[in-house]
Amino acid sequence: MLQGLVAAGLAVPLATSLPRPATAAPALAGLEIRPRAAWAEGLGAPAPLPVEAPGDVRFLLVHHSASPNGYAAGDVPGTLRGFHGFHTGADKGWPDVAYNFFVDRYGVVWEGRSGSLDGPVQPSATGGSQGFAQICCFVGDHTTEPPTPEAQRSMVALLAGLAERYGIDPTPGVTTTFVSRGSNRWPAGASVTTPTIAGHRDMSVTSCPGDAAYPLVRDAFPGQVAALLAARTPPAPAPPEPGPTAAPAPAPEQSAAPSDPATAAGPQDDDRSVDGTSPLVLAAGGAAAVATAAAVYRFSRVRTPEQPAAAQQSPQPPSEPLAGG
Numbered sequence: 001m002l003q004g005l006v007a008a009g010l011a012v013p014l015a016t017s018l019p020r021p022a023t024a025a026p027a028l029a030g031l032e033i034r035p036r037a038a039w040a041e042g043l044g045a046p047a048p049l050p051v052e053a054p055g056d057v058r059f060l061l062v063h064h065s066a067s068p069n070g071y072a073a074g075d076v077p078g079t080l081r082g083f084h085g086f087h088t089g090a091d092k093g094w095p096d097v098a099y100n101f102f103v104d105r106y107g108v109v110w111e112g113r114s115g116s117l118d119g120p121v122q123p124s125a126t127g128g129s130q131g132f133a134q135i136c137c138f139v140g141d142h143t144t145e146p147p148t149p150e151a152q153r154s155m156v157a158l159l160a161g162l163a164e165r166y167g168i169d170p171t172p173g174v175t176t177t178f179v180s181r182g183s184n185r186w187p188a189g190a191s192v193t194t195p196t197i198a199g200h201r202d203m204s205v206t207s208c209p210g211d212a213a214y215p216l217v218r219d220a221f222p223g224q225v226a227a228l229l230a231a232r233t234p235p236a237p238a239p240p241e242p243g244p245t246a247a248p249a250p251a252p253e254q255s256a257a258p259s260d261p262a263t264a265a266g267p268q269d270d271d272r273s274v275d276g277t278s279p280l281v282l283a284a285g286g287a288a289a290v291a292t293a294a295a296v297y298r299f300s301r302v303r304t305p306e307q308p309a310a311a312q313q314s315p316q317p318p319s320e321p322l323a324g325g
Contacts, residue, residue, distance in 0.1 A: 028117075028161030030232065031154065033101065036111045039077035043084055045114045046095045052120040056132055057166040058176040059196045060159050062217045063099060063125070063137040064209040069145060076104045079139065080112075087124070098124040099137040101158055107150030109158050112137070120166065127204025128183035130192060132176075134162055135200075142210030156221055159197060160228040168196050170225040197222045 036045070071079060084097045092098070100116040100123050103109050115121045116134070123135040136158055138147050147155065163170045175193050182188035183204045192203075199217040200208035209217060 028158070029164050030161050030228070031109055031157040033109045033111055033117060033158075035117060036114055039080040039110060040084065041077075043081065049095060049113065049115060050122045051115070052122060052132065055167075057120045057134055057162075057168065058132040058178050059194055059198055060162055060168065060170075061125075061133040061135045061198055061200060061203060062155070062159075062209050062213070062221070063135055063200045064142045064147075064213055065102075065137055065139050066141045066143070066208070066210070067139065069105065069140040071105070071139075073104075073106050073108075076106075076108065076110070076139065080110060092124070094124040098126075099135045101134075101136045102139050103136065103147075103151050103155045103158060104139040105148045105151050107148070107154040109154050125183070125200065125204060126208070127185065127200075127206055129181065130178075130183045130186050130203050131181035132178045133198075133203075134166070136162070138209060138213060142213035143207065144210075144212055146212040146216065152216065156224045156228060159221060160225045160232075163196070163225060164229060164232075170197055170222050170229065172222040172226065174222075195222065197225065 065083065067079065067083075080097065080102060086092065087094045087098050088096065096114050097112050099112040100121060101109060102112050111117045112135075113121050113123055120134060122131065123129060123133070125135060136155060138151055138155065140147065140151070146152075159170065162168070168176075172195075174196050176196055177191060177193045180186035180188055180190045180192050185202075185204050186192050194202055195218070197217065199214045200206055201214065
């Protein structure tokens with residue numbers, strides 16, 4: 001919190017006009033953030049600050065500045081310079097403004113502590129810092145007055161961008177556990193289990209982020225952040241559709257039936273005579289012989305009256321071919 005800001009921080013003169021337009025900073029997914037240079041004109045950047053080790057940003061912490069709510073949009077850069085003066089002065093002695101990011105009542109998001117847009121710079125906090133977090137601060141006093149709808153939407157977008165960047169699961173009910181580096185609520189070495197989106201009062205003995213904002217942080221923001229991230233996640237690719245079924249290979253063509261029935265029947269060596277003559281041929285020949293003999297016999301009977309009577313009394317039997325001849 002920034003109690004005492006009016007007495008100390010506002011000693012820094014407010015800008016008479018907005019600072020020159022700043023180039024868009026490297027954006028977190030889903031929002032644009034005004035860089036530190038957009039408000040810190042004339043303030044030197046501190047030496048490089050400590051950063052969290054890869055994987056050590058475990059949760060996101062929401063504060064409020066406890067400063068007046070009725071400011072104009074053009075007042076914000078000067079207000080942030082006032083915070084800087086208070087934080088780096090004799091009372092706090094921090095190396096830079098304490099918080100990683102600010103969200104003003106108009107929904108504008110600002111980079112706070114130097115380097116926060118580029119990586120997980122360790123923040124500072126009243127009551128001590130337990131570590132393992134990035135801090136996002138509403139610009140205003142939310143003891144009795146909640147953040148504006150614009151501020152709430154931007155805070156949700158900021159939390160979603162940070163959760164995505166650092167691999168934090170914001171799903172309601174999800175918690176993380178770490179060993180505190182030391183705060184007035186969690187002494188150094190204490191094991192801390194906390195939701196992945198939490199309020200300052202969860203880590204230190206304080207009323208921050210105000211009774212009108214804390215229920216949002218505890219009950220509303222986690223689900224909203226999770227839903228926003230789910231909406232950004234592309235659906236899993238559909239399995240490839242099966243290609244057209246290949247037609248079965250045609251059966252091999254069979255040769256046309258031969259016109260000669262004997263050829264179609266194939267060789268039948270067992271049904272031939274020793275010399276290769278077909279029984280059909282033999283049968284045909286026998287039939288022809290029988291017909292011939294019958295004709296001769298009839299002819300001879302026609303001529304019988306011309307023969308002597310004795311010959312008629314003892315006719316010779318017709319000559320029959322041998323069976324199977």
